[in-house]
Amino acid sequence: MPQMGVSVAEGTIIEWRKRPGDWVEADEPICDVTTDKIDVEIPAPASGRVEAILVEPGTTVAVGTALARIDAEAKPGEAHPDENAANGGQAAAEPAAEAAPAAAETAPAATEDAPTESTAAEAEGPPAEHAPAENGEEDRSQFYSPVVRRIAGKHDVDLEQVKGTGVGGRVRKKDVLAYIEAREGAPDGRTERALHIESPYRPDEAEAARPSEAGTEAAPAAPAAAPPQGVEELVGPTRREPMSVMRQAIARHMTESRRTAAHCTTIVEADFSRVAARRRELRDAMRRRGVNLTYLAFVARATVEALQEHPRLNASVDGTDIVYHDDVNLGIAVALDDGLVVPVIRRAQRLSLEGMAAGIADVAERARAGRLEPDELQGGTFTITNPGQFGAVLATPIISQPQVAILDLEAIVKRPVVVEGADGDSIAIHPMSYLCMSWDHRGLDGADAARFLGDVKARLESFEVSG
Amino acid sequence: MTAPEAAAGGLATAADGEAPSGNREMTYLEAISDGLRTEMRRDESVFCLGEDIGAFGGAFKVTDGFVEEFGAERCLDAPLAENAIIGAAVGAAAEGMRPVCEMQFADFISCGFDQLVNVAAKLHYRQGVAVPMVVRLPSGGGFSGGPFHSQNPEAWFLQAPGLKVVAPATASDAKGLLVSAIRDPNPVCYLEHKGLYRHVKDQVPEGEHAVPIGEARIARPGEEMTVIAYGSSVHLALRAAEELDEDIEVLDLRTLAPLDREGILASARKTGKVLVAHEATRTCGVGAEVAALITEESFEDLDAPVRRLTAPDVPIPFSPPLEQAVLPQLDDMKEACGELLAY
Numbered sequence: 001m002p003q004m005g006v007s008v009a010e011g012t013i014i015e016w017r018k019r020p021g022d023w024v025e026a027d028e029p030i031c032d033v034t035t036d037k038i039d040v041e042i043p044a045p046a047s048g049r050v051e052a053i054l055v056e057p058g059t060t061v062a063v064g065t066a067l068a069r070i071d072a073e074a075k076p077g078e079a080h081p082d083e084n085a086a087n088g089g090q091a092a093a094e095p096a097a098e099a100a101p102a103a104a105e106t107a108p109a110a111t112e113d114a115p116t117e118s119t120a121a122e123a124e125g126p127p128a129e130h131a132p133a134e135n136g137e138e139d140r141s142q143f144y145s146p147v148v149r150r151i152a153g154k155h156d157v158d159l160e161q162v163k164g165t166g167v168g169g170r171v172r173k174k175d176v177l178a179y180i181e182a183r184e185g186a187p188d189g190r191t192e193r194a195l196h197i198e199s200p201y202r203p204d205e206a207e208a209a210r211p212s213e214a215g216t217e218a219a220p221a222a223p224a225a226a227p228p229q230g231v232e233e234l235v236g237p238t239r240r241e242p243m244s245v246m247r248q249a250i251a252r253h254m255t256e257s258r259r260t261a262a263h264c265t266t267i268v269e270a271d272f273s274r275v276a277a278r279r280r281e282l283r284d285a286m287r288r289r290g291v292n293l294t295y296l297a298f299v300a301r302a303t304v305e306a307l308q309e310h311p312r313l314n315a316s317v318d319g320t321d322i323v324y325h326d327d328v329n330l331g332i333a334v335a336l337d338d339g340l341v342v343p344v345i346r347r348a349q350r351l352s353l354e355g356m357a358a359g360i361a362d363v364a365e366r367a368r369a370g371r372l373e374p375d376e377l378q379g380g381t382f383t384i385t386n387p388g389q390f391g392a393v394l395a396t397p398i399i400s401q402p403q404v405a406i407l408d409l410e411a412i413v414k415r416p417v418v419v420e421g422a423d424g425d426s427i428a429i430h431p432m433s434y435l436c437m438s439w440d441h442r443g444l445d446g447a448d449a450a451r452f453l454g455d456v457k458a459r460l461e462s463f464e465v466s467g
Numbered sequence: 468m469t470a471p472e473a474a475a476g477g478l479a480t481a482a483d484g485e486a487p488s489g490n491r492e493m494t495y496l497e498a499i500s501d502g503l504r505t506e507m508r509r510d511e512s513v514f515c516l517g518e519d520i521g522a523f524g525g526a527f528k529v530t531d532g533f534v535e536e537f538g539a540e541r542c543l544d545a546p547l548a549e550n551a552i553i554g555a556a557v558g559a560a561a562e563g564m565r566p567v568c569e570m571q572f573a574d575f576i577s578c579g580f581d582q583l584v585n586v587a588a589k590l591h592y593r594q595g596v597a598v599p600m601v602v603r604l605p606s607g608g609g610f611s612g613g614p615f616h617s618q619n620p621e622a623w624f625l626q627a628p629g630l631k632v633v634a635p636a637t638a639s640d641a642k643g644l645l646v647s648a649i650r651d652p653n654p655v656c657y658l659e660h661k662g663l664y665r666h667v668k669d670q671v672p673e674g675e676h677a678v679p680i681g682e683a684r685i686a687r688p689g690e691e692m693t694v695i696a697y698g699s700s701v702h703l704a705l706r707a708a709e710e711l712d713e714d715i716e717v718l719d720l721r722t723l724a725p726l727d728r729e730g731i732l733a734s735a736r737k738t739g740k741v742l743v744a745h746e747a748t749r750t751c752g753v754g755a756e757v758a759a760l761i762t763e764e765s766f767e768d769l770d771a772p773v774r775r776l777t778a779p780d781v782p783i784p785f786s787p788p789l790e791q792a793v794l795p796q797l798d799d800m801k802e803a804c805g806e807l808l809a810y
Contacts (some may be wrong), residue, residue, distance in 0.1 A: 147739045150767040167810050173739045173770035174691075 001055075001065045002034070004005040004040055011035045012060040013067070018050045023076050030120075031067065042067070049074035140168030147173050156182050172258040182372055183337070209448045246339035257401045260440035261317075265396040270457040272412050272431040273460055278463050296386050297357035297437075299409050302459035304328045304348045304356075306381055312450040314381050316402040318441045331380030331400060332360055334367040341367050342400060388412060388433065404443040407456070408436040470477045493671045496664040498638035499603075499661065500529050502645035505674065507537055510565060513649055516543035516552055517569030517603075526571050527605060527664060535755075545653045549579035557587045560600040562628055567648055573604035573658065574618045576773040587654040588629030597652040601645070607653055607660040607699055607746055608783045608794055609703060617749035617783035617790075618697075623722050625756065631680055632724040634658035636701035638669045643678025651680060658723075660698045660746075667702065681722045683730035689716030692740035692771075692807050693729060697723060700776075700795065707800040713808055723753050728760060734759045739770030748793055749777040771810040776803045 001011050014032040018024050024299045029041035030050070048070040141164050144152070148171050152159050155176075162179045164171035232238070243251065275298045286293045307314040307328050316323045330348040334341055343363035345351070351359055366372050383400045388411035397406045412433040419428045435456060439449045493501060507513045514537075515530055521544035524531030545552045549570060556566035557717040570576045576583070583602065590596045608617030624630045631653050635641040641659065648655035686701055687708055694704035697720040708715035718734045720727065735741050741761055743754035758773040776795050784790045 145739070146767045147770045170810065172810070375508045 001063050001067055002042060002060050003063050004035060004038070010060055010062050013055050013057045014039065015057055016053055018366075020050050020052055022050045023074075024048065024050055024070060037268060044070060046070055046072045047259050048072040138168045140164070140166070140170035143170055145173070148176050151176050151180070184368065205380035230368040244338055250339055252386045253401070254398050257398050260401055261399050262401065263396070263438050264441050264446065264449070265436055265438045266446065266453055267394065267434050267436045268450075268457050269432055269434055271417065272433055272460065274463045276431050277461055282353070286357065289354075291354055291358045292361055293354070293357045294360070295412055296384070296409060297353060297360055298460065299456075300330060300332070300348070300360065300384055300405075300462060301353045301356050302350075302456050302463070303382070303384060303407055304330060304351070305459055306452055306455040308349055310448065311457060312444045312448050313439070313452050315404050315443060316381070317404060318402060322443055325381040327381070329379050329381045331403075332363060333383060333385035334364045336368065341372065341377060342380060342383055343367050343372050343376045344378065346379070383407070384409065394434055395436050397436070399438055399440055405437055405439040405449070408438070410434045410436060474668045487581070489673055490670040491605050491673050492668055493638045493642075494665050495638045495641050495659070495667040496527060498528060498642040498658065498671045499659055500531070501671065502642035502676075503529070504533070504536070505642075505676075506646055506649045506784050507533075507541060512535060512563060513565045513567065514541040514543065515567045515569065516545050516556065518545055518547055518552075518571045520544060520569050525569060529569070529603075531666040535543065537739060546570050549575050549765070550582050553579035553582040553587065555600075556600045557582055557590070557598055558711075560587075560598040560654070561590060561596050565599050567601045567603060569603045570605065570755055572616045573606035573620055574615050576602065576604060576752065577650075583654065584624070584627040584630070587644045592629060598654045599652045600654050601657050602650045602654070603657045603659060606658050606660050607662050609699070611785055611790055612783070613785035614782035619658070619745070621656065621723055621753045622747055625753065628654065630724060631655040631722070632658065633680060633722045634697045635661070635721060636663070636667070636696075636698055636719050638667055639671045639676070640678050640684070640719075642671050644680065645675045646677045647680050650677065654682070656700060659727060662699050663702070666752055668723055668802070681725050681727055683727035684719045684721055685716065685734070686719040687715065687717040689714045689738065691715060691738060692742065692804065693718055693734045693738045694742045694804065695720060695734070696742055697753070697796060699746055703795065703797055704744055704801045707804050710797075711801055711804060713804065715804060720753070726760065728764070731757060731760060734769040736765050739768055740808055740810065741773045742776055743773065743805050744776040744795065744800065744803070748780045749775060750780050752777055771807055774803060774807055776800060
């Protein structure tokens with residue numbers, strides 16, 4: 001309520017000439033006010049769009065009270081959310097010439113203050129998704145900056161799927177990078193993720209090369225038998241999705257391995273006290289060299305050493321032959337978002353503990369980033385998998401063909417154990433874990449497996465760094 | 468690092484008792500003085516000329532004590548005639564001397580414009596004659612100096628091929644860039660922001676210390692956006708980054724001609740969002756050139772329009788509140804950064 005003469009202290013609104021959403025020019029009468037002396041037209045103090053009327057007709061307020069709010073940032077002719085909702089669909093369906101009067105009905109201010117052409121053009125304009133958002137921000141969810149487009153193109157990202165956090169819902173560089181990271185897994189390896197899922201996967205290329213697989217290649221895993229009539233109703237609502245190529249391959253290889261190998265699983269329990277102590281001892285120095293020393297690296301190192309003493313475990317079954325391998329090409333199962341891959345660390349017998357830790361981190365990181373070379377997924381002679389991350393304590397993994405065994409490192413948990421001391425037995429708390437190994441009874445027997453596992457266990461329980 | 472030659476009988480202002488190759492905390496002003504003194508001790512052909520720089524020691528006391536140490540003939544008081552000062556320097560430089568001219572205020576360089584842009588800048592191109600001279604330009608506002616004592620004229624000289632332009636933001640760079648400017652075989656405009664003279668203090672290497680011309684400096688590393696600045700705006704950007712507590716990179720250009728293209732583009736490509744900030748006016752300023760460079764060379768790395776924070780195209784007002792309104796302030800910097808971060 002403006003000051004209208006020295007002695008006027010208050011005024012009463014008679015009538016508003018503009019409504020919220022209307023455009024008003026500076027100095028254009030916006031409302032009529034009566035005071036005890038005179039009736040006056042109140043001019044708008046600025047050009048803009050009337051956002052809100054704060055004082056209703058008939059109300060008396062003191063001088064200085066805000067009567068209405070004008071959005072001075074608004075542009076004439078720009079659609080107001082209300083106008084757009086009222087006209088958008090209808091006007092767009094009509095010829096431009098008719099759109100103008102249609103708009104005029106619901107938005108008189110627009111036709112008063114803006115040329116008819118622009119109103120018509122506005123009505124023809126893009127549909128609601130390009131209208132200003134509720135908070136007044138322009139919708140920029142469809143605008144993609146050069147860098148966002150380039151990254152999306154490079155990584156084959158459908159930008160419609162990326163949620164924008166920038167102004168007006170704009171997809172920022174960080175949004176698309178986060179999307180890619182979520183899709184492909186953290187490339188920087190800051191978070192150590194589980195290296196395992198139950199069983200390894202080998203790519204198609206390797207399989208296609210093997211004649212024994214040729215017959216099964218065309219027949220993916222047998223489809224589940226069609227459920228009997230009526231069961232669907234009992235199951236309730238469902239969703240059906242095709243398997244990814246990787247999922248199909250895993251299904252095929254695992255079924256095939258189950259059919260091929262005579263699976264047995266042997267389990268030993270190992271005390272990780274020495275490993276834990278050694279890890280504490282070495283960890284900081286290795287970290288400074290950029291290597292994250294994991295329990296898995298210790299197990300891998302002990303396994304590789306033991307494999308050299310137990311060649312039957314580092315072998316393949318080929319028909320009626322057993323093929324012994326001189327090198328230990330160690331497969332490490334790496335879990336992906338949907339599926340897993342088993343990159344191979346070649347000639348792992350040459351690696352020290354630190355080299356092993358670095359090698360595992362390297363292949364795991366590249367596996368998650370999708371940057372492994374096809375050759376790196378082939379030629380393994382023994383596989384280690386590590387589902388302990390999720391707290392699993394026992395598993396019976398499936399062998400990756402044509403290898404004869406797969407070792408599974410489970411969760412390392414503190415357990416009460418009986419220890420023998422000079423004063424007799426006592427109970428102590430030690431970090432313990434089960435080493436579960438599935439092996440192929442075609443190629444070896446239970447005694448071989450137990451001796452091998454015992455060797456691994458002994459090495460872990462008296463761990464010394466060699467090399 | 469070699470120690471400076473002993474100043475035989477001179478005023479040993481270079482921290483008596485400290486190791487000659489160590490660092491010493493200096494103000495920006497002291498660092499300029501130290502750089503000038505170091506070069507004058509090292510090289511007999513270096514001399515200064517300017518208004519009131521001799522017995523009086525200069526309007527801002529950069530050459531305080533120079534007459535006593537080097538004699539009046541190496542610290543020449545000149546008449547109030549910038550064209551003559553620069554013209555004399557061009558002649559001396561062409562003859563193999565290394566003159567350092569002081570404009571009492573950068574604003575006055577317009578009086579010496581012809582000698583600088585037409586003679587000094589083109590002599591090597593036309594006749595193969597090197598002109599190893601420096602013009603010191605006390606620039607910048609913020610102290611109610613009005614329209615004749617507050618300007619930032621650097622952009623004029625970016626349009627005169629043959630000139631180099633440097634604008635240090637720290638005391639260490641103030642010394643190091645002055646030393647490099649003196650040793651450079653080309654005419655170099657040396658912008659020294661008056662607002663930094665006594666407000667900026669940092670560790671400056673004593674004795675030999677040269678900062679290469681043409682290399683920007685990452686004053687603060689960051690990932691989310693880059694503020695490209697120089698002179699006083701570097702400090703504004705650093706403070707804004709601290710107060711906003713955001714991952715903002717601050718690139719201190721240090722040299723404006725030739726621009727460190729690689730440094731600028733590397734930072735722009737990394738963050739994808741760039742604010743170019745300077746106290747000088749907007750149109751055809753350094754910011755315009757930097758923005759154009761980035762859009763030309765790294766368009767596909769941009770995640771936001773390159774924005775500028777500058778003074779508007781107006782003279783610098785005398786009135787303190789008006790001057791504050793014209794010169795970019797900390798809040799302006801924070802707002803500009805905030806907008807780009809949110810973009």
